[in-house]
Amino acid sequence: MENNKLMPLSIIILAISIVFGSIWIGNSLKEIEKQSIYADSQGNDVLALDEAAKYLKISEGDLLYLIREENLGIKYVQMNDQYIFSKEALHEWLQSGQIEVRR
CATH class of the missing domain: 3.90.105 (Molybdopterin biosynthesis moea protein, domain 2)
Structure with missing residues (x-):
């Protein structure tokens, strides 16, 4: 019975973790892309x-x-x-x- 009461809370925590994790990964990928574009623009040939x-x-x-x-x-x-x-x-x-x- 107690497990059923904790299930919605677990789902909410999992959903929040997925959202924040996705945002964090997205920002990291954008930063990597900026660095590679910057390196190319610096004449790294x-x-x-x-x-x-x-x-x-x-x-x-x-x-x-x-x-x-x-x-x-x-x-x-x-x-x-x-x-x-x-x-x-x-x-x-x-x-x-x-x-x-x-x-």
Whole structure:
């Protein structure tokens, strides 16, 4: 009998928890989106080898071939075994249109 009296109270507490939890999650997602938009607007265009290859839609091996074997003017910085690219420089290189590589 006592359990039946507590059931409506439990349902109300559960509903309130769901509402506040949803609001909290929604606000957190909005904050994450703002941060990612802010990072993009700050010119965060530094790419590692794998990211540069994805940006160019080629394999990492093909990108390494282009920068090692071909003198195509791809700008990069090499530090130890890591390659660092600028997204803007890669975009400009693509836009130059003077690229024809055959293996």
